[in-house]
Amino acid sequence: MKAYEANFDGLVGPTHNYAGLSLGNVASLNNARNHSSPKQAAKQGLQKMKALHDLGMVQGVLAPQERPDISALRRLGFTGSDAEVMQSAASKAPEIYRAVCSASSMWTANAATVSPSADAADGRVHFTPANLTNKYHRSLEPSTTGRILQAMFANNQYFAHHQHLPDNDHFGDEGAANHTRLCSDYAKNGVELFVYGRYAFDSSKPAPQRFPARQTLEASQAIARLHGLTESNTVFLQQNPAVIDQGVFHNDVIAVGNRNVLFFHEHAFLNKQQGLQEIQRKFGDASPLHFIEVADKQVSVADAISTYLFNTQLINLPNDDMVIIAPTECQEHAGVYRYLTELCQQNTPIKEVKYFDVKQSMQNGGGPACLRLRVVLNEQERAAVNPAVLMSEQLFVTLNNWVDKHYRDRLTEADLADPQLLIESRTALDELTQIMQLGSVYSFQR
Ligand SMILES: NCCC[C@H](NC(=O)CCC(=O)O)C(=O)O
Numbered sequence: 001m002k003a004y005e006a007n008f009d010g011l012v013g014p015t016h017n018y019a020g021l022s023l024g025n026v027a028s029l030n031n032a033r034n035h036s037s038p039k040q041a042a043k044q045g046l047q048k049m050k051a052l053h054d055l056g057m058v059q060g061v062l063a064p065q066e067r068p069d070i071s072a073l074r075r076l077g078f079t080g081s082d083a084e085v086m087q088s089a090a091s092k093a094p095e096i097y098r099a100v101c102s103a104s105s106m107w108t109a110n111a112a113t114v115s116p117s118a119d120a121a122d123g124r125v126h127f128t129p130a131n132l133t134n135k136y137h138r139s140l141e142p143s144t145t146g147r148i149l150q151a152m153f154a155n156n157q158y159f160a161h162h163q164h165l166p167d168n169d170h171f172g173d174e175g176a177a178n179h180t181r182l183c184s185d186y187a188k189n190g191v192e193l194f195v196y197g198r199y200a201f202d203s204s205k206p207a208p209q210r211f212p213a214r215q216t217l218e219a220s221q222a223i224a225r226l227h228g229l230t231e232s233n234t235v236f237l238q239q240n241p242a243v244i245d246q247g248v249f250h251n252d253v254i255a256v257g258n259r260n261v262l263f264f265h266e267h268a269f270l271n272k273q274q275g276l277q278e279i280q281r282k283f284g285d286a287s288p289l290h291f292i293e294v295a296d297k298q299v300s301v302a303d304a305i306s307t308y309l310f311n312t313q314l315i316n317l318p319n320d321d322m323v324i325i326a327p328t329e330c331q332e333h334a335g336v337y338r339y340l341t342e343l344c345q346q347n348t349p350i351k352e353v354k355y356f357d358v359k360q361s362m363q364n365g366g367g368p369a370c371l372r373l374r375v376v377l378n379e380q381e382r383a384a385v386n387p388a389v390l391m392s393e394q395l396f397v398t399l400n401n402w403v404d405k406h407y408r409d410r411l412t413e414a415d416l417a418d419p420q421l422l423i424e425s426r427t428a429l430d431e432l433t434q435i436m437q438l439g440s441v442y443s444f445q446r
Pocket residue numbers: 017018019020021022025028029102104107109110135138177249250364365366367370
């Protein structure tokens with residue numbers, strides 16, 4: 001049976017803002033406290049989704065989360081009406097308040113790890129929401145993410161949903177941002193590559209010194225067990241601690257894979273040669289595997305981080321050409337633009353680059369690849385997906401109108417404490433759950 005790679009992009013939420021919450025993420029810290037435009041951010045995301053849909057891809061939408069997260073504040077001892085909770089947290093604990101306002105669920109590469117049915121022992125598609133323990137603002141996401149995924153992939157004949165890993169740094173898990181799958185054909189058994197930043201239970205092993213490693217080996221191994229993967233279709237590779245210390249907070253800032261291509265920077269991995277050999281051995285030789293390695297003298301790690309050359313989507317169009325979906329920052333950087341232009345003329349499956357403006361997201365360290373969760377689906381599985389979450393001409397128009405109706409053009413830190421913002425956000429999400437037929441996934445609806 002034919003299988004497709006579907007991309008589920010995060011719809012940017014109404015509180016999108018720049019709060020400088022992510023130590024180790026250069027863009028997040030550099031843009032801290034700038035004003036944002038939630039409306040523009042949501043529309044940039046919708047444009048990318050619609051463009052991929054128009055290219056003939058299966059494109060879906062993942063709903064945003066409820067922010068500010070009032071239940072998180074109540075759990076921390078803030079009391080009174082919702083407006084009182086907001087205002088007392090904003091004045092007494094502004095750093096906590098900013099965290100509970102983050103629209104960070106927009107980066108759905110961190111929503112979950114997904115294994116296709118062709119790889120899993122029980123022949124189902126497996127989902128494990130990421131616990132995102134390393135950053136408080138992101139640790140608020142997994143339970144709601146789980147509910148949203150269950151509402152989208154509701155048929156347990158085809159879809160298996162796991163609880164997120166234990167909420168502890170030992171099992172720090174950042175989802176698909178540290179996971180990529182190589183295969184000769186989406187429908188066939190592939191090699192799932194898990195990239196981790198450190199060992200949780202062995203402090204003698206290499207680890208970054210300056211910035212946190214968000215993903216542990218033990219978390220990646222647990223996901224592989226839960227999904228029923230085997231030794232022969234998994235590879236665990238350590239990220240180079242030196243690049244984490246330069247600002248590569250997820251592997252998808254320095255490497256991306258699709259089908260028979262792994263595109264990565266020279267300094268991405270520790271024990272690179274050994275790792276690549278293992279990938280090649282497990283991939284087999286039924287079809288050619290392309291390792292496209294970018295040397296530091298071609299593009300430095302710093303330039304990779306500022307342009308997000310590797311936070312690109314590698315997709316196969318229906319005619320089977322492989323295309324790179326890149327942020328316009330790559331086009332604006334002379335060296336990276338030259339590299340990409342030359343890449344398309346070489347003898348690799350990559351034939352073309354398409355550039356998209358996702359600046360509102362980029363300014364928080366999220367490129368095109370951060371904005372999407374990949375789910376490989378065969379025809380039966382695809383037919384079992386909640387149809388209201390799949391992009392179409394109609395859904396594109398509906399969601400643009402919905403954004404126009406509910407979103408602000410401009411948001412500053414002071415605006416986050418406005419009780420009206422909570423009302424606007426809940427009104428918008430309540431309507432969205434009807435549009436996307438999700439049921440009552442948010443706390444305020446339960
Ligand atoms: N995959 C991209 C994730 C980007 C995300 N940024 C943030 O949460 C920044 C939020 C802020 O600083 O307002 C992160 O670092 O996890």
